[in-house]
Amino acid sequence: MKPCCVVVLSCLLGPLSGLGAQERPTQVDRPMSEAYRTSADSLIRAATQDSAAYRRLGELVDRFGHRFSGSASLEGAIDWILGEMKSDGLEQVRGEPVMVPHWVRGAESAWLLRPRRAPLALLGLGGSVATPPAGITAPVLVVASFDELQARSEEARNKIVLFDVPFTTYRETVRYRVEGASAAARAGAVACLVRSIASFSIRSPHTGTMRYDSTAGRIPVAALSTEDAAMLHRFQDRGERVVVKLTMEARTLTDARSRNVVAEVPGRERPEEVVVLGGHIDSWDVGQGAMDDGSGSVAAWEAVRLIHALQLKPRRTIRVVLWTNEENGGRGAQAYRDAHAAELADHALAIESDNGTFSPRGFRFSGSDAALSQLSQIQPLLQRIEAGQVIREAESPEADIAPLVERGVPGLGLDVDRSRYFWFHHSQGDMLDKVDPAELGRCVAALAVMAYVVADMPGALPRSATR
Ligand SMILES: [Zn+2]
Numbered sequence: 001m002k003p004c005c006v007v008v009l010s011c012l013l014g015p016l017s018g019l020g021a022q023e024r025p026t027q028v029d030r031p032m033s034e035a036y037r038t039s040a041d042s043l044i045r046a047a048t049q050d051s052a053a054y055r056r057l058g059e060l061v062d063r064f065g066h067r068f069s070g071s072a073s074l075e076g077a078i079d080w081i082l083g084e085m086k087s088d089g090l091e092q093v094r095g096e097p098v099m100v101p102h103w104v105r106g107a108e109s110a111w112l113l114r115p116r117r118a119p120l121a122l123l124g125l126g127g128s129v130a131t132p133p134a135g136i137t138a139p140v141l142v143v144a145s146f147d148e149l150q151a152r153s154e155e156a157r158n159k160i161v162l163f164d165v166p167f168t169t170y171r172e173t174v175r176y177r178v179e180g181a182s183a184a185a186r187a188g189a190v191a192c193l194v195r196s197i198a199s200f201s202i203r204s205p206h207t208g209t210m211r212y213d214s215t216a217g218r219i220p221v222a223a224l225s226t227e228d229a230a231m232l233h234r235f236q237d238r239g240e241r242v243v244v245k246l247t248m249e250a251r252t253l254t255d256a257r258s259r260n261v262v263a264e265v266p267g268r269e270r271p272e273e274v275v276v277l278g279g280h281i282d283s284w285d286v287g288q289g290a291m292d293d294g295s296g297s298v299a300a301w302e303a304v305r306l307i308h309a310l311q312l313k314p315r316r317t318i319r320v321v322l323w324t325n326e327e328n329g330g331r332g333a334q335a336y337r338d339a340h341a342a343e344l345a346d347h348a349l350a351i352e353s354d355n356g357t358f359s360p361r362g363f364r365f366s367g368s369d370a371a372l373s374q375l376s377q378i379q380p381l382l383q384r385i386e387a388g389q390v391i392r393e394a395e396s397p398e399a400d401i402a403p404l405v406e407r408g409v410p411g412l413g414l415d416v417d418r419s420r421y422f423w424f425h426h427s428q429g430d431m432l433d434k435v436d437p438a439e440l441g442r443c444v445a446a447l448a449v450m451a452y453v454v455a456d457m458p459g460a461l462p463r464s465a466t467r
Pocket residue numbers: 280292293326354
């Protein structure tokens with residue numbers, strides 16, 4: 001544990017109006033962990049005593065289903081959330097307009113034709129072009145890396161290239177999903193398949209975004225289940241000729257209207273200074289997006305609702321932001337940055353939860369050393385739920401706060417036990433049953449305590465000198 005820091009008295013006076021006089025500082029200097037103990041304990045108790053967040057998440061995902069950019073279900077979910085936030089008593093509740101990409105999957109299938117006939121489990125990748133209506137039938141070349149494709153590029157011409165790359169880390173393996181199609185196209189392939197980016201599978205393909213490089217032709221691309229990818233690889237290793245027929249109707253329509261969801265608990269003393277707390281409200285078009293990122297969105301919303309319900313009136317404004325279009329564009333994050341450009345100097349902190357709401361361990365941080373040291377002093381307040389650790393990260397810890405972190409806003413990502421996250425991520429399996437109510441409650445508690453203390457503490461978190 002790091003030693004508690006000491007903050008100046010004048011800044012600690014009066015942050016706890018809803019909690020009675022016993023918590024008000026009586027001495028000149030008090031460690032942050034003492035000054036905020038009662039309010040932090042109240043938030044933790046409220047967040048963990050029942051399953052309010054889980055019930056709300058259940059209503060959201062069961063009622064609306066997935067929330068893909070351009071879909072009616074996303075906009076219906078946003079309308080419902082805005083209404084609920086108003087009845088929660090939050091202020092400045094609004095949807096801020098964002099134009100988002102509108103990709104539609106359409107029907108899709110893959111059939112193994114040789115060495116035997118069988119359907120393959122696939123999901124097209126977001127942004128892919130379609131095949132011709134009759135599909136693409138071609139022999140398959142399986143490779144295990146970009147280097148192997150390079151070495152065998154002569155063999156790739158007029159084939160379907162399959163990248164069968166086992167999951168190591170998301171960052172390492174996701175390159176094949178994002179860049180695979182263009183690499184295959186450069187080698188003369190007619191379509192591309194990618195082993196799903198998943199650390200466990202029950203033959204469920206996992207979708208996700210991809211990017212066409214402007215220097216290569218655009219070929220259709222889809223993810224196969226890890227089991228199917230491995231089977232095609234085994235056929236090739238045995239010297240058997242593998243032929244697949246891929247059919248995809250995917251198309252990109254004109255941009256659609258969406259919104260970032262925004263609501264606030266206004267600051268009592270410096271309302272212009274803002275702590276942003278959120279998740280992304282959009283999801284892929286499979287499953288319910290319960291984990292990614294329905295639960296992160298509801299956790300952030302619930303944290304702010306509890307701060308309001310407990311009548312904790314923070315010095316600064318706490319703003320919940322549920323960004324739209326994280327999955328296939330990041331347009332919500334860009335639109336928030338642009339709409340609030342004039343206020344970014346007054347953004348004290350931006351927090352996002354987007355790794356599922358599994359058992360929380362603490363936070364990942366990007367910003368100055370001085371800010372990190374202050375955040376570490378909040379650690380003891382979260383010790384009872386074992387969620388106090390704050391670790392440094394070189395880049396923005398989450399995607400939607402990246403445009404803010406780039407402008408110098410200190411950034412935090414909720415750090416959770418991710419050991420099961422990539423079992424379900426971007427798959428049909430991402431439904432409510434994968435979220436544990438008790439773990440979700442602890443995530444709400446960690447977010448609420450962190451947001452409240454930073455919004456109320458005396459001085460703003462120090463920014464990096466270079467920013
Ligand atoms: Zn996400």
